[in-house]
Amino acid sequence: MSADGTKPPVVYVVDDDDAMRDSLVFLLEPLGLAVEAFASAAAFLAGYDPDRVACLVADVRMPGMSGLELHEELLRRGAVMPVVIITGHGDVPMAVRAMRTGALDFIEKPLNNQVLIERIHQALRLAETKLQAAREVGAIRARLDKLTAREREVADLVAAGKQNKAIAHALGISLKTVEIHRHNAMEKMAATTGADLARMMTLAAGTG
Template sequence: MTDRAVIHIVDDDRAAREGLVFLLSSLGLEARAYAGAAALLAAIEDQTEGCILADVRMPGMSGLELLDELGRRGCPLPVIMITGHGDVPMAVRAMRAGAVDFFEKPVNGMALVERIKEALELSRARAGSEREKAQLGRRIDSLTAREAEVARAVLRGLLNKQIAHELGISQKTVEIHRHNAMEKMGASSAADLVRLLVAAGWEG
């Protein structure tokens, strides 16, 4: 895994992929090329930042099939599709499957570069969100069973007295557990605690 965002180009046309690598490298961007989808899938397994440029029509796994597979694997890298045989239904299918854009050959190089830069920004934002989610998950794991119960009740919108009644404990005990949960989560208020739990994807 690299710390630098990488642009992955998959195209069975050697001249096309080498041309894109040359263009992107000349602009100071890191680009890697692959002749087919299988090689790409093996190379990006641990990649969390970057983007993918994929040709639609390739032997073996097509670009659209690759897009579907990336979706099944939960790949976070934005995908831009490129084709020499584009049509509206194909573009619609690609966008519905998760592509961030669709270019027809011959590609306008600078327009593509601008879209790539936007895709890299999206990738960085996604990676940051995933890191935050993982960090919040570790904080949730640090909660005791009772603190988690109280946090779950807060997430449901219950007041301290309602939580006390539901759990069969005193309101003072609820307040202590709620305070501890907020402290461990780094929350400044009940609303902030709820925000953090939702951001972590926690449903209790």
């Protein structure tokens, strides 16, 4: 754990083949990577940390939930973890399905270790970026929740580029009241300009 209390990035390995799990751990740990291995998708889902910078290396064919189904389940849960799919029985439909759902790569066994290591480093960099973005959106939405209904109305119009006089007319309130609500909304949102507020509102809406 780092000085600020955060856990280091981790590579999650999910494969029902004991030998493959062990070989991946032995490959990655000497590179200074934290690795946690699971024998099934269910075990992984019960044990992973969604708030940690991480990537997932998952086998396609496993008893119960497959690697592709695991990836799709993570997407349903809103996870931002990049996924690398590995398989000893790859085919074109599987690869297409994996890439369409956003898998970072689809690698066939026997694995090219250098390619896998490069993909994992790429995935961890992407994971950090995605997790930081998700945390920013979460913080913005938490601040939005603190706005009163009227402050939110004013904030929406400020974000749309409306001037105070136009906002007062649109909402049927005085210019002074708009100024008060605008000041309160900007302060609660920690926004310095209308453009800054517009960026936050776009991110919170999931359209940025």
